[in-house]
Amino acid sequence: MSSEKKPQTMKPATAAQKLGILPGAAPAEFQTEFVSRTELADLMANPPEWLTLLRANGPHPRQVVAAKLGVSISGLARSEITDPLTTAEIAALLQQPPAWLVLERSTQAGVRADQIAVKDRDAQRAAKKAHVERQASQEQAKRDRS
DSSP, X not given: OOOOOOOOEEOHHHHHHHHTSXXXXXXXXXXXXXXXXXXHHHHHHSOOHHHHXXXXXXXXXXXXXXXXXXXXXXXXXXXXXXXXXXXXXXXXXXXXXXXXXXXXXXXXHHHHXXXXXXXXXXXXXXXXXXHHHHHHHHHHHHHHHO
């Protein structure tokens, strides 16, 4: 007895998140039906016109708005930006950045610089540790030969 495997599906909200769109902005048929992994892959590889337009013009979910503005999602929340924004609204904010946007972008740049510094420090420590271990093993090999 062989049973056919049922394809894995996800809720429309999960699929919308993976596609980087707002679930409520998608067509009704997308919002009401479960999406299989195969269908999601097809949507990513060959987006229909509605998906292309939605990605280009919005409204965009918070994570997309944050990325386009160069701030964190927390920065949006601190600035009380809770509603989805369109591409035109994002462009207007970037052309005439308000004080909160300048501050949040500088905060985000500082966080990124700190992350790079920590990564570099850890890489240097790992290299130094590897060097010390290499020397110790070479000295042990010399002693073993003697």
